[in-house]
Amino acid sequence: MTRESEWQLALPLTLAYAAFFLVPLGLLIAVSAFGDDRITTLDGAQWRKFLGDPFTWKVIVDTVKLGGLTVAATSLIGYPLALVYLGAGPRWQRVILFVVILPLLTSVVVRTFAWIVILGREGVINQAVLWLGVSPAPLRLLQTEHGLVIALTQIEMPIMLLPLLSVMSRMDPNLRDASAGLGASKWRTLVRVTLPLSLPGLVAGCMLVFASATTAFISQFVIGGNRLVYLPLIIWQQSLVVYNWPLASVAALTLLVSVGLGVAAIAAVGRRGRAYAV
Amino acid sequence: MLARRASDLTYSVVIGLLAGLGLLVLIGPVVIVLLTSFTLGRSIKFPPSGLSLQWYRLLFDPVSSSQIHRAALNSLEVALVAMVAATVLATLASVALARRSGRWVRALDTFFMSPMILPMLAFGLAALMYFTFLGLRPSLPLIMVGHTVVVAPFVLRTTSASMSQLDPALLESSASLGAGWLYTFRRVTLPVIAPGIAAGAFLAFVASLDNVPVSLFLSGPRSDMLPIRMWGMMESMLDVRVAAVSGVLIATVLALMLIMERVVGLTRRLRD
Numbered sequence: 001m002t003r004e005s006e007w008q009l010a011l012p013l014t015l016a017y018a019a020f021f022l023v024p025l026g027l028l029i030a031v032s033a034f035g036d037d038r039i040t041t042l043d044g045a046q047w048r049k050f051l052g053d054p055f056t057w058k059v060i061v062d063t064v065k066l067g068g069l070t071v072a073a074t075s076l077i078g079y080p081l082a083l084v085y086l087g088a089g090p091r092w093q094r095v096i097l098f099v100v101i102l103p104l105l106t107s108v109v110v111r112t113f114a115w116i117v118i119l120g121r122e123g124v125i126n127q128a129v130l131w132l133g134v135s136p137a138p139l140r141l142l143q144t145e146h147g148l149v150i151a152l153t154q155i156e157m158p159i160m161l162l163p164l165l166s167v168m169s170r171m172d173p174n175l176r177d178a179s180a181g182l183g184a185s186k187w188r189t190l191v192r193v194t195l196p197l198s199l200p201g202l203v204a205g206c207m208l209v210f211a212s213a214t215t216a217f218i219s220q221f222v223i224g225g226n227r228l229v230y231l232p233l234i235i236w237q238q239s240l241v242v243y244n245w246p247l248a249s250v251a252a253l254t255l256l257v258s259v260g261l262g263v264a265a266i267a268a269v270g271r272r273g274r275a276y277a278v
Numbered sequence: 279m280l281a282r283r284a285s286d287l288t289y290s291v292v293i294g295l296l297a298g299l300g301l302l303v304l305i306g307p308v309v310i311v312l313l314t315s316f317t318l319g320r321s322i323k324f325p326p327s328g329l330s331l332q333w334y335r336l337l338f339d340p341v342s343s344s345q346i347h348r349a350a351l352n353s354l355e356v357a358l359v360a361m362v363a364a365t366v367l368a369t370l371a372s373v374a375l376a377r378r379s380g381r382w383v384r385a386l387d388t389f390f391m392s393p394m395i396l397p398m399l400a401f402g403l404a405a406l407m408y409f410t411f412l413g414l415r416p417s418l419p420l421i422m423v424g425h426t427v428v429v430a431p432f433v434l435r436t437t438s439a440s441m442s443q444l445d446p447a448l449l450e451s452s453a454s455l456g457a458g459w460l461y462t463f464r465r466v467t468l469p470v471i472a473p474g475i476a477a478g479a480f481l482a483f484v485a486s487l488d489n490v491p492v493s494l495f496l497s498g499p500r501s502d503m504l505p506i507r508m509w510g511m512m513e514s515m516l517d518v519r520v521a522a523v524s525g526v527l528i529a530t531v532l533a534l535m536l537i538m539e540r541v542v543g544l545t546r547r548l549r550d
C-alpha cells in the first residue's frame with residue numbers, strides 16, 4: 001500500500017453499498033413499475049392507480065404539512081435555545097449540549113412512549129387541565145394532528161439543534177459586540193447579524209427535521225393512530241399487511257420524491273435568505 | 279433610550295422563555311418516563327401512584343419476560359456486529375477519501391452519506407424485496423447487513439472530521455524516514471483519528487440499537503428486535519414494562535454517554 005494506491009481502501013465500502021444499497025433501491029424502482037401484486041405484468045398500472053386517486057394526494061399533502069409544521073415548531077423553540085447557548089458561559093454551554101444530546105441518543109421508541117404518558121387520557125397534560133379546571137373532561141390529544149406535531153417537535157428537536165449549535169460555536173463574538181457597540185438593539189442584532197450568520201445551520205436543521213418527521217413511522221402510527229394517514233403508513237400496510245409490493249414500492253418512491261422536493265425547497269429558501277441578508 | 283431598554287428587555291424575556299420551553303421539552307419527557315417506570319400502579323399514569331420496583335422485577339423475570347430478553351439480546355448482537363462492520367468499512371473509506379478532491383471523490387462521498395437523508399423506510403422495503411428475491415428469509419444476519427449500510431455514515435462523518443485534522447507533514451516526514459505505509463498508519467494516522475473512530479462507532483452502535491425502519495421489514499418471528507417488540511407492547515397500552523425497558527435504555531445510554539464524553543469528548547465531536 002502506498003499513498004497512490006490508498007484510494008483502494010474505499011473499495012470495500014463501495015462494493016458493500018453497491019450490493020446492499022444501490023441494487024435494492026434499483027429493485028424498488030423496478031418493482032414499482034409492475035401492475036399486479038404477483039409481480040408479473042409490467043405496465044405501470046400501480047402508479048396510475050395511486051396517483052390517480054384523490055386520497056393519495058390528500059395523504060401526500062398531509063405528510064408534507066406534518067413535516068412543515070414540525071420544522072416550524074422546532075425552529076421556533078430551538079433557535080432561541082441556540083441563541084441562549086451562544087450567549088452562555090462554557091459551563092452552561094456544556095449543560096445545554098448535554099440536554100440536547102441525551103434525547104438524541106435515547107431511542108425514538110422511548111421518546112414516542114414518553115408522549116403517550118404525557119398526552120394520554122390520564123397523562124400529564126390532562127391531569128393539569130382537570131386540576132386547573134380548564135376543561136371539565138380530559139382533552140383528546142392522542143390521535144390528533146396537533147398532538148402528533150407536539151410530540152414530533154420534541155422527538156426531532158435534537159437534530160434541529162445540533163447543526164445550529166455547531167454554527168453558533170464557530171461564530172465570531174466580536175461581530176455581535178460590534179453591532180451592540182454601534183447602537184443596535186438586541187432585536188436588530190439578531191435580525192441583521194446573528195440570523196444571517198447562523199442561517200446555514202438553521203437550514204441544515206430544517207432539512208434534517210423535515211426528512212425525519214415525514215418518515216417517522218412509529219411515532220406517526222403510535223401517537224397519530226391509524227386514522228391519521230401518512231405515506232409511511234401506506235408503505236407499511238401495503239408491504240407487510242396486504243403484501244402488495246408494487247404498490248408499497250410506489251408509495252415508498254412517492255415518499256422519497258416528496259421528501260427530496262421538500263428538502264430542496266428548504267435549501268432554495270435558505271439560498272434566497274442568504275442573498276437577501278448580504 | 280427608554281424604548282431601547284424596553285425592547286432589549288422584551289428580547290431577553292421572549293428568547294429566555296422560548297429557550298426555557300426548549301430545555302423543558304427536551305429533558306421533560308425523559309424524566310417523566312423514568313418516574314413512570316417506578317409506578318406502584320397497574321397502568322401508565324403520571325405522576326405515578328406510589329413508587330415500587332415491580333415493573334423492573336417483572337421485566338427481569340426470565341420466564342414472563344423471555345420474549346423481551348430474546349429481542350434485547352438480538353438487538354445487542356446486531357448492534358455489535360453492525361458497529362464493527364460499519365467501523366471497519368467506513369474508516370478505510372475515510373482514509374481513502376481524505377485529502378483528495380475531484381468530482382469522483384465528491385460523488386463517492388455523497389453516495390456514502392446518502393443513507394442519512396434518504397427515507398430509511400424506503401430502503402427497508404427495498405432490502406426486504408431484494409433479500410426475498412435472492413431466496414433469503416428474514417433473519418439476524420440480514421438485519422446486520424441492513425444496519426451496517428445505514429449506520430456507516432455516522433462513522434464516516436466523525437472519522438473524516440478527524441482525518442482533516444491530521445497534518446500531512448507528519449505523514450511525509452514518517453515516509454521520508456523510511457516508514458512503510460502500514461507502519462505510518464499504525465503509529466501516526468491511527469492515534470490521531472482514534473477518538474473520531476470511537477465516537478463514530480458509539481453513534482453507529484446506538485443508531486443500530488434504536489433502528490426501526492430497517493428492522494421493521496427485516497425482522498421476523500425468530501429475529502425479533504427490541505424497538506419492534508416495544509412498539510408491540512405500546513400498541514396494547516397495558517404493558518407498563520415498556521416504561522421499565524425505557525428506564526433501562528435511558529440509564530444505559532446515559533452511562534455510555536458519560537464514559538464516551540470522558541474518553542473522546544463525545545458531545546463536542548457531535549456538535550462540530
